[in-house]
Amino acid sequence: MNQLLVSWYRQAARDLPWRRTRDPYAIWLSEIMLQQTRVETVIPYYYRFLEALPNVAALAEAEEALLHKLWEGLGYYSRVRNLQKAAKQVMTLYGGQIPTTCDQLLNLCGIGDYTAGAVASIAFGEAVPAVDGNVLRVVSRQLAAEGDILSPAVRRSCRQLLLEQMPADCPGELNQALMDLGATICLPNGFPKCESCPISGLCLARERGQQQLFPVKSPKKARESKPYTVLVIQDEQGRFLLRQRPDTGLLASLWEFPMLEGHLTRAELTGTLTKQDIQPARIQTLRKARHIFTHLEWEMTGYFLSCPQVKPRDGEVLATWEQIQQQYAMSSALDSYRQFIKQQGEDET
């Protein structure tokens, strides 16, 4: 199977920027960015990040605000914070050299089995597997495996199986072949493209015509839905009120428009504003928006408040649209409301 996959990869590999380098820093960065994010989305971020922070030392010393700006829109911000923590570990524990083995890489913050295997095999040629969701799906179909693909035990046995088969001369290519096969042929939704698959002759699910039955997944728990009212508050100088989220938890340390729990009617909003001593000259209802996180979704309504006087409290700032773009990283969850103030700025010019 390995031979078939590697031969296929050598002639069909996707041409991706991080495949044109052996720089472990660039490969590591790409693997972190690719977690939960599509390749096409990652490419411009990858170039921008490397241009701003071209090596581990630069990453270790970067300001948090710059990190958040470079990551803005990619989501899952803990990834970039862990990336920097790991860069600091590399500087202090390994003299600025990224460790070369899977076991050592696992000691770094934010690096799990998959990333350690990918970096060790691709950048340093260590014969270890890199098992992500794509690889699990391919193996599960090929073996018609009955276990729940999300269970740690199934992941461990898949890793062990691949570990025993890793070729010493081209482990990085085999890992990338499996990743590419899962991403482009053995697709997750709909029917896989088995007619183009290099290992179709070795695939049990295909032999039995049961591709749709694998991988086996237990039903997911329903996502929790949280209602919020987003307040886009502008003072008479055209600045907007932002507040910084706590430094732990969801979207830690990112900036946001003030948000209130629940969907407030205009009358409820007016009552709340009076209590907070906010006196808007004009209130405009904004459109509803929804943002889906992994285990949670925000259902948002919004109001635009034009206020002659706005006094920021602790953790709040007043910022122009230009400053919001350049200095204050916000989650894409609030894109709909950011879009509103962008549009408003354009209408005023």
Ligand code: SF4
């Ligand atoms: S034959 Fe089809 S189901 Fe089996 S591994 Fe290939 S693409 Fe996936």
